[in-house]
Amino acid sequence: MPLISDPNVITGMASLDDAGVYKLADDLAIIQTIDFFTPIVDEPYVFGQIAVANALSDVYAMGGRPLMALNIVCFPISSMDISVLQEILRGGLDKMREAGVTLIGGHSVDDTELKYGLSVTGVVHPEKVLTNAGAQAGDKLILTKPVGTGILSTALKAGIADKQSVADITASMTALNKEASELMQAVGAHACTDITGFALLGHACQMAHNSQVGLELHFASVPFLPKAEEFATRGCCPAGLQRNREFYSKTVEFAPQVPAPVKDMLFDPQTSGGLLISLAPKTAESLLDRLHEAGVPQAAIIGEVVAGPTGKVLVN
Ligand code: CO
Numbered sequence: 001m002p003l004i005s006d007p008n009v010i011t012g013m014a015s016l017d018d019a020g021v022y023k024l025a026d027d028l029a030i031i032q033t034i035d036f037f038t039p040i041v042d043e044p045y046v047f048g049q050i051a052v053a054n055a056l057s058d059v060y061a062m063g064g065r066p067l068m069a070l071n072i073v074c075f076p077i078s079s080m081d082i083s084v085l086q087e088i089l090r091g092g093l094d095k096m097r098e099a100g101v102t103l104i105g106g107h108s109v110d111d112t113e114l115k116y117g118l119s120v121t122g123v124v125h126p127e128k129v130l131t132n133a134g135a136q137a138g139d140k141l142i143l144t145k146p147v148g149t150g151i152l153s154t155a156l157k158a159g160i161a162d163k164q165s166v167a168d169i170t171a172s173m174t175a176l177n178k179e180a181s182e183l184m185q186a187v188g189a190h191a192c193t194d195i196t197g198f199a200l201l202g203h204a205c206q207m208a209h210n211s212q213v214g215l216e217l218h219f220a221s222v223p224f225l226p227k228a229e230e231f232a233t234r235g236c237c238p239a240g241l242q243r244n245r246e247f248y249s250k251t252v253e254f255a256p257q258v259p260a261p262v263k264d265m266l267f268d269p270q271t272s273g274g275l276l277i278s279l280a281p282k283t284a285e286s287l288l289d290r291l292h293e294a295g296v297p298q299a300a301i302i303g304e305v306v307a308g309p310t311g312k313v314l315v316n
Pocket residue numbers: 017018019057058061193194195196
């Protein structure tokens with residue numbers, strides 16, 4: 001569709017980035033983003049926490065500070081007990097409190113399927129916006145959370161996930177990307193995006209494309225959730241995984257030694273995934289240490305940025 005152009009738009013519809021950024025003044029831009037979805041865990045309170053951590057993440061990915069949010073609720077009022085909604089909203093509010101974000105309103109509709117999420121407004125300095133377009137050849141790539149939440153949520157829905165796996169995805173998906181975002185800004189990261197529905201490989205392809213570089217990922221260095229490989233082998237693959245594989249297969253190249261379940265995990269759509277950060281090699285180790293100290297224990301260097309082929313991701 002023909003888009004509306006506005007010189008104050010820093011990132012908008014055309015850029016495949018995490019959130020929209022609009023310049024208000026020379027030293028101030030606002031960041032806006034919206035995310036909502038159906039439950040992925042059984043506990044309403046935890047679902048509320050995950051939905052909020054996920055929605056705020058797009059602001060963190062752009063180097064911004066989320067300030068306020070609006071609730072978006074779709075709820076089957078005639079068939080579900082209102083206490084479920086109360087618990088979801090309580091979980092969401094607790095996560096907003098942890099993030100220092102104020103809830104200023106919202107909107108709810110009666111719907112056959114429950115959905116919850118947020119519209120978030122944040123701020124950033126117009127010259128400090130971190131997009132997925134700033135990766136430079138020679139950079140190292142850091143991923144801050146393990147991969148595999150889609151596969152494990154599918155196992156959970158199928159009733160075959162063990163208690164520990166549920167605890168693992170819960171801990172990962174409810175964790176804010178706040179500390180990781182603040183720390184990467186402090187070391188002067190070049191580019192960032194958060195890993196969500198398009199999987200590690202889809203978001204890596206977008207970074208490669210927008211930055212006009214190539215990415216090389218080392219699968220043995222990628223942090224995976226403990227049981228993700230097992231459940232992938234058992235066929236617990238969400239529908240989005242296959243769509244990601246079909247859509248991105250032309251821009252991803254796998255070395256022959258990459259095992260099939262690892263490919264599945266790399267195409268696995270994530271909810272509230274980690275940040276993928278591109279930064280100068282001399283700062284990568286120190287950021288990694290600081291992330292580990294700040295309670296982001298599974299952050300890892302997973303590869304590097306290369307000059308080309310541009311827009312392509314090589315997994316070896
Ligand atoms: Co995003």
